[in-house]
Amino acid sequence: MPQNSDESVINLFQKSNATLEDVAKASGVSLATASRCLNRPESVRADKRQRIQDAVEDLNYVPHGAARALASKRTWMIGAVLPSLDSSLFGGALDPFQKELAAAGYSVLIASSDYDPERERIHIRNLLESGVEALLLVGADRDPAVYRLIDAKQVPYVLSWVYEPNQEHAYAGFDNAGAATHLANYLLMLGHRRFGVMSGFNEGNDRAQLRLKGVQTALAAKSITLDPDSVYERKFSVEDGRDVFRLMMSMPEPPTAIICGAAPFAYGALFEAAEMGVAVPDEVSVAGFDDLWLAPHISPSLTAVRTPRREMGEHAARYLVSKLEGQRVAQLRAFETKLIVRNSTGPAPMPKKIDRPPTE
Amino acid sequence: MPQNSDESVINLFQKSNATLEDVAKASGVSLATASRCLNRPESVRADKRQRIQDAVEDLNYVPHGAARALASKRTWMIGAVLPSLDSSLFGGALDPFQKELAAAGYSVLIASSDYDPERERIHIRNLLESGVEALLLVGADRDPAVYRLIDAKQVPYVLSWVYEPNQEHAYAGFDNAGAATHLANYLLMLGHRRFGVMSGFNEGNDRAQLRLKGVQTALAAKSITLDPDSVYERKFSVEDGRDVFRLMMSMPEPPTAIICGAAPFAYGALFEAAEMGVAVPDEVSVAGFDDLWLAPHISPSLTAVRTPRREMGEHAARYLVSKLEGQRVAQLRAFETKLIVRNSTGPAPMPKKIDRPPTE
């Protein structure tokens, strides 16, 4: 390895491999004092402080994170593993999460699990090895061994996107089932009795499970059972939303209301309806989850449950920070969802008597 | 700190503060051998390897990243600072970037700059302190001091979203100006002569600058100058797209074609057009950048330049990995953009003779 030891080389282009020891030497203090100067400047006398800071500048010194972490037992890193990075769905929580943490001096290590529990496990493990001091996860449903691993490392974590009133975990989420029930009740109130549900794949996705369950709860209260044939599990995509909408509408007795467990389904349904010439909401109502930016602009505008992405990200960050700083942490509550009623939902259509014998 | 030193405690709930030395002791080998066993298992004899691996399991051993990094001079971390994490725009590149890197054993530290150069600088510096081995950035236009800092640390980096044929930086991007020129030429070919442009804020955003320049180039070739009044700089949002569309259409001589420097503008324009009853493309054509998922579904479907987000993310990752592994790295080329023509653009409308004296 070629080593340029020409002392007169101009600073600007100097490799900055200076260590704190170099800084100490250059400013004529001990290593300990130099270290102190970086961490608690007020604890070192003004004249030396100046000399040290000058040396830092001169030598282009950049602290060595790993060394610092090893000695201080603080990495100032927090991990987040999300199902996907690609949509604005989780990004909407990640962005404030990161900002809040950055403000407190933490960096965030991310990974996307692609909705795959095994991949998530591996990422969590890697993050733990990297020394993250805390974790943000999505959902609660995972192999107990994963929680054991995290607990063994004594790493605080918060589960987003879900909420359960038990104290086993820290949640920064919302009540998926409740929100779904609320949405279904709204549709029931409009007179709907035949429902279709588009759900995400349930495996390893408790949010999807809970939403489905929430719908069933509401319907059960009216003694309506949800025919398994009218529940479709698909991966989240607009195309799947379109396909399923078409399938549903070609059933002998199509639903009068379609509940979409995620935004892409709802948009897909709306696009397909437009293309098929199905009137929304006159012939069929469509409602969804995740009130993304498009919802108010699309035509008809989409009735949807607003999920508190920003709140989850922010509060998760604050919770973890105060936990790490050893402050008393407020127990996290469920964040509120809100049903935003727009134009894609309306009263159930009158049964078409024309198609069938009037007596029946 | 209460310390449970009961040796008979069940493993499952044991804190895993075991160090490699503990593992070594438990399996009756030296620290060195234990270390080797983790890093190059084949270099240690099978029987000992088994004993060591068992001890790792038993003790719930998790390597200490910082210590490893300090000793080996490898952090296996790569940093990315993006203008925003919240949209699927940068997420669309980040996701494949992260996946590609994870496959090669790297973790990614992210930060969002919020389009603020100063904040970006700070994040870059923090990432460098954290010991990232490489960096992904967006755009090329930044204070030379930032590049000096990165170079001083000898950290390879790649600039995404832009491309310049010079060799000063590594690019994983595309030709913004060229794509804009292409788009403008297409509209010129359709007979358009009066243009409106919606641009992102140019400050610190070379992508926006280049796109604007690209449009101007195309128009200049036809001796059309772009009236400064018909260029609007806004932050990226659907609402701004709506506002600007309204402004443009209320000009005495509204443009017949509107070029949107980013997706939200175009959608905003389309929504507003629908609301105002302005026919697209009959009265005005609208074309945009960033062919996001919505483009084909919206009505009218959006003519847009597809930006190679996935390619950028993937190739940036591959480039950095091979650079770090010391392999010969292929010089990155510009990735292709593609103009996807849909229904939001059409021939320039005939001048309305009715409104004005026919002689003029």
Add this chain to the structure above:
DNA sequence: CGTTTTTTTGAAAGCGCTTTCATAATATCT
């Protein structure tokens, strides 16, 4: 079998920083 070559191993020296603990310097008080 004794030798030479090859493969495995362990002792020990760091990696670059923080932090304790004792000492030196300075400030505060009779």
Add this chain to the structure above:
DNA sequence: AGATATTATGAAAGCGCTTTCAAAAAAACG
């Protein structure tokens, strides 16, 4: 001014790992 209380400093001991280097063990050889 001398005694005492504060504050600023430096020496040195790690933090948990990797990696060299030399020695030990095993394999291959004549």
